[in-house]
Amino acid sequence: MGKWPQITPPMAKKSPVSHYRHGQDFADDYHWLRDENWQEVVRNPKTLDKEIREHLQEENKYAKQMLAGTKTLVQQLITEMKGRMTDELQHVPAKDGNWFYNSKYLPGSEHPQFVRYPILGDKKPDLSNEQVLLDCSSRAKASDFYQLGAFAHSPDHNKVAWSEDVKGSEFFEIFTCDLATSKISKTGICTASDDLVWLADSSGFLWIWRDENSRPKQVRLHVLGTDTSTDQALYTEADDGFFLGLDQTSDHKYALINCNDHQTSEIWTIDLTSAKAKPHCLWPRQTAIEADAEHLDGVFTLLTNANNAKDFQIIRVCATDPSHDKQEILVPHKPGILILGQQQFSKFHVRVERENALPRIIIRHEEDGTEQQIKFNDAAYALGLEGGFEFDTKTLRFAISNPSRPQEVYDYNMRSHSRKLLQQQQIPSGHNPDNYEVKRIYAPANDGQMIPVTLLSRRDNQPDTSRPLLLYGYGAYGYSIPASFNSNRLSLVDRGFVFAIAHIRGGKEKGFDWYEKGRREHKENSFTDFINVAEHLINQGITEQGKIIAQGGSAGGLLMGAVANLRPDLFAGFIAQVPFVDVLNTMSDETLPLTPPEWPEWGNPITNLNDCQLIANYCPITNVNNLAYPPIFATAGLCDTRVTWWEPAKWIATLRDKAPKEGPYLLKTEMSAGHGGASGRYAGLQEVAEAQAFALHVVGK
Secondary structure, three states: OOOOOOOOOOOOOOOOEEEEEOOEEEEEOOHHHOOOOHHHHHHOHHHOOHHHHHHHHHHHHHHHHHOHHHHHHHHHHHHHHHHOOOOOEEOOOEEEOOEEEEEEEOOOOOOOEEEEEEEOOOOOEOOOOOEEEEEHHHHHOOOOOOEEEEEEEOOOOOEEEEEEEOOOOOOEEEEEEEOOOOEEEEOOOOOEEEEEEEOOOOOEEEEEEEOOOOOEEEEEEEEOOOOHHHOEEEEEOOOOOOEEEEEEOOOOOEEEEEEEOOOOEEEEEEEOOOOOOOEEEEEOOOOOOOEEEEEEOOEEEEEEOOOOOOOOEEEEEEOOOOOHHHOEEEEOOOOOEEEEEEEEOOOEEEEEEEEOOEEEEEEEEOOOOOEEEEOOOOOOOEEEEOOOOOOOOOEEEEEEEOOOOOOEEEEEEOOOOOEEEEEEOOOOOOOOHHHEEEEEEEEEOOOOOEEEEEEEEEOOOOOOOOOOEEEEOOOOOOOOOOOOOOHHHHHHHOOOOEEEEEOOEOEOOOOHHHHHOOOHHHOHHHHHHHHHHHHHHHHOOOOOOOOEEEEEEOHHHHHHHHHHHHOHHHOOEEEEEOOOOOHHHHHOOOOOOOHHHHHHHHOOOOOOHHHHHHHHHHOOOOOOOOOOOOOEEEEEEOOOOOOOOHHHHHHHHHHHHHOOOOOOEEEEEEOOOEOOEOOOOOOOHHHHHHHHHHHHHHOOO
């Protein structure tokens, strides 16, 4: 095992605050790390309280000193990872009208460039006649952080609009550009979400305004050339517990205002062709009922779990009379087969399903209702629709990969059932998928459920209990971890690691019930599932106790904190990226952006005694004890509005206070980044390499 320098860690001062909840006092020793001016800090990091800043800087200094021995390794890893990335990355052009649109990365660029090409006589793009629409790398030069939100060309093809965030706070500013003159204009919109949708006549666009607490609250209409103060609010969300999102149907006729929390949906439509845009409620909110909408010839196609369709069904309703008593069931509910998404074409309806952790694509012919399935043979793989601009087409574009095989993009002819490979992800430094083995195994849970586990290893790295293993998990919000290709993982695998994904409850890998049994009163299942997977990997001789590095981020960071409290002896170390570890305090602070929308996922400890007790029983900070914790490496982002910086800072301080002889416990805070960490195609490799170097050091590699 790796040795650590003998350096005294920074000790945060204890300034206890007591939170009285349901007749019980809960101590919060490091409440002072939460800047009361946090709303301003995420917009302008320079306003951070001096004492807090100094503490975070001391933590960064300590982490740097403790990891100094991995500095050379980090650079080697970054070089390897860059070597697997094509210097110039081109995506596949997509046709819209008389143009092909595309995005690409120029050699050495951190951010994408958006381009288009006119159509040649053979209906192919004229690649020699490229027009640059937006160069994000050029725009990123003025700030330490840059994140593109949405980018969209206008229906008349004469303009583009985009949103960008230069702080990491997720407050986006919106710009437009006249493509005839290349003149970029500020709209004056600077507190937006990243979404935007053009009106059909290209005279303006819809956007979402965020309030001072970073909550999306209003859908507004901006007419080009007018003052932002005159933008009409078309829809206002009164419930702080609901998110707002903007989308549009595939035929580009309707904008969709999607209002949702983690279990309830409401959909409003706006006719983008109407001179007087006005929202109409297509799907009113009903507790625990979700819906997603598409449109075809005056009929809306709804993917929903209404009428006890736990794994979802697809129904159709008339656009002018969407009453529930006039529904047509297009695809009935089938328990255990979760319908993940849909895309409508003029003559075809496409859906993506998942059964037993494997996705598939089903195509339905509108004229006769016949269906076909696109076949795939991999043991585990990731699959996704690539979208596109055209509605009246027989071509479906999809992408597929698995942990050993780089992504391939295909065009699929929905009439002839033939597929054409358009692009295969290239690995410049070389990669042979046959050198690697991908397996899907199942680990028994405490209650007899079988947990899917995806394994990636080298074929020449034969099963041996001495092999180190990185076990990745998430297990929340119904998000399923795809068994996709990630070239960065090869650096660990080529050094003898096995890479494993634990598809634990809280995700939807095995249907909606898999999600429900990993949330609220069943949240402990996520933690025990992860532990059961680790135990199974040891019992099967794939690795051994004390050789497993656990990794998770955000809600997966909660998983790391809870598992560390339950079974620290099982693991060699933990990597917790922007970890949600102060669950009880965060879910009791309704001023935070995500707290009200998160109550359906975790419970409301403010109003509900049972929820308070449930959360208190697993909250990582609340349950730290004097145990033999292994080394822990946590990260934070100062501009993160999702998991605020003080959560991992308080966690690390608590670990040092209550288990001072163990660890070490390291915290690195990005002082100019948000939830996603450093921005840019290459900049993010530093964080990946540091995490891998930590894992390699811990197991003595």
